Amino acid sequence: MDRIAHLLARSAELQSYMTDIRRSLHRFPETGWLEMRTSALIAKELTQMGYEVITGRAVCLDGARMGVPDESETKRHLERVLAHGCEAEYLTQDMREGFTGVIGVLRCGEGKTVALRFDIDALGMQEWPDDTHRPTREGFASVIPGKMHACGHDAHAAIGLGTAKILAGMKEALHGTVKLIFQPGEEGARGAKAIVAAGHLDDADVFIGSHVAPTDSLDDGDVTPGTYGSLATTKYDVKFTGLAAHAGGYPERGRNALLAAASAALSLHAIPRHSEGQSRINVGTLHAGTGRNVIPDEALMQIEVRGETTEINSFVAASAEAVCRGAAAMYGCGVSITKMGEAEGQHSDEALITRIADVVRRDLPHLSVSSIENAKNWGSEDISVMMNRVQEHGGLATYMRVMTPMAGAQHTVKFDFDEDVLKKGAQVFCAAVLDVLA
Numbered sequence: 001m002d003r004i005a006h007l008l009a010r011s012a013e014l015q016s017y018m019t020d021i022r023r024s025l026h027r028f029p030e031t032g033w034l035e036m037r038t039s040a041l042i043a044k045e046l047t048q049m050g051y052e053v054i055t056g057r058a059v060c061l062d063g064a065r066m067g068v069p070d071e072s073e074t075k076r077h078l079e080r081v082l083a084h085g086c087e088a089e090y091l092t093q094d095m096r097e098g099f100t101g102v103i104g105v106l107r108c109g110e111g112k113t114v115a116l117r118f119d120i121d122a123l124g125m126q127e128w129p130d131d132t133h134r135p136t137r138e139g140f141a142s143v144i145p146g147k148m149h150a151c152g153h154d155a156h157a158a159i160g161l162g163t164a165k166i167l168a169g170m171k172e173a174l175h176g177t178v179k180l181i182f183q184p185g186e187e188g189a190r191g192a193k194a195i196v197a198a199g200h201l202d203d204a205d206v207f208i209g210s211h212v213a214p215t216d217s218l219d220d221g222d223v224t225p226g227t228y229g230s231l232a233t234t235k236y237d238v239k240f241t242g243l244a245a246h247a248g249g250y251p252e253r254g255r256n257a258l259l260a261a262a263s264a265a266l267s268l269h270a271i272p273r274h275s276e277g278q279s280r281i282n283v284g285t286l287h288a289g290t291g292r293n294v295i296p297d298e299a300l301m302q303i304e305v306r307g308e309t310t311e312i313n314s315f316v317a318a319s320a321e322a323v324c325r326g327a328a329a330m331y332g333c334g335v336s337i338t339k340m341g342e343a344e345g346q347h348s349d350e351a352l353i354t355r356i357a358d359v360v361r362r363d364l365p366h367l368s369v370s371s372i373e374n375a376k377n378w379g380s381e382d383i384s385v386m387m388n389r390v391q392e393h394g395g396l397a398t399y400m401r402v403m404t405p406m407a408g409a410q411h412t413v414k415f416d417f418d419e420d421v422l423k424k425g426a427q428v429f430c431a432a433v434l435d436v437l438a
């Protein structure tokens with residue numbers, strides 16, 4: 001059987017394997033740096049397929065992880081994982097401490113290195129509870145209150161494992177190295193930077209990631225082989241610290257952290273636009289104060305900035321930090337500014353986009369390529385940090401979209417998708433890897 005016929009036959013056989021994985025992850029959604037059960041499951045599968053498996057602190061550089069939940073939340077989640085049941089043998093001590101994410105390496109002799117990225121984290125939202133929602137109706141809705149796979153990263157992880165299985169079975173046909181990166185903490189742009197900081201993208205000649213996307217979007221095919229323009233972004237937690245005092249008795253002794261934060265909130269939205277492209281700023285939350293008659297001694301603000309390019313984002317980010325420091329000084333307060341997430345500007349390489357489009361047309365003629373092969377992205381994506389590292393050292397990178405009918409929009413409580421996309425996604429990744437490494 002020729003290699004493409006083999007790939008198609010295997011992907012069809014693995015549809016139920018990938019569906020089972022997807023549903024298992026969907027049922028137990030884990031948010032950034034808590035993907036413990038998810039990581040243990042992926043580590044087990046990759047080990048059994050014969051991959052070299054990297055886990056724990058070797059995946060994400062300690063200190064480069066952003067937006068890490070506090071220790072008590074991590075402990076609480078671990079207890080939930082152990083109570084629910086998991087691949088305990090593969091749940092390493094590092095994973096138990098929140099060092100999640102898994103990398104699988106398949107060495108197939110001399111040749112190029114192809115790295116593929118699959119994100120694995122869920123969102124903090126409550127899944128729709130009644131039978132109009134298929135995951136509820138068919139018994140695989142989230143069992144964790146307030147958490148849900150509503151962006152399709154359960155699909156991405158399942159596609160990654162399906163891809164892993166197909167490629168491991170075709171090792172003889174490959175010349176080079178396949179590196180499968182199962183990334184934690186994509187939501188909030190928290191995880192990619194720590195993987196890049198650990199050096200995992202330094203040797204990638206070709207790098208491909210993808211996201212499932214709705215068929216009713218601008219993309220008119222099954223596959224859009226390239227995207228560009230996701231916004232660079234920086235997320236901050238800003239804490240203003242003042243001094244409490246009796247509001248009636250000795251107001252002059254207080255330092256009002258609430259006013260510092262409120263003043264910062266207004267001034268942040270007054271940061272100038274940038275002549276070279278779009279920018280954004282949002283003060284998303286502001287919590288301050290303890291009582292009506294107390295000068296507020298603490299205020300916590302969650303903000304984010306975005307820019308069309310990394311440079312524009314840096315301009316807004318630097319201005320935002322200056323505004324927060326200035327507002328704190330004005331009220332005699334202290335301020336601490338913590339970076340909670342970061343993504344960069346992003347573009348896909350023309351040569352790789354064309355190559356994947358050609359591969360799909362030639363090897364997967366049952367799938368269509370979108371008429372716009374390099375489409376604009378919305379929002380922000382920290383895959384940009386990985387792509388930029390690969391491109392910096394001369395490698396080629398692309399971020400694709402694979403289309404599927406969806407019930408409910410992404411990041412909403414009724415989100416679901418046609419699981420046929422699992423097979424489709426694995427086919428595109430495998431055909432691309434075969435083309436580069438055959």
Ligand SMILES: [Zn+2]
Nearest residue numbers: 151152153211
């Ligand atoms: Zn997503």
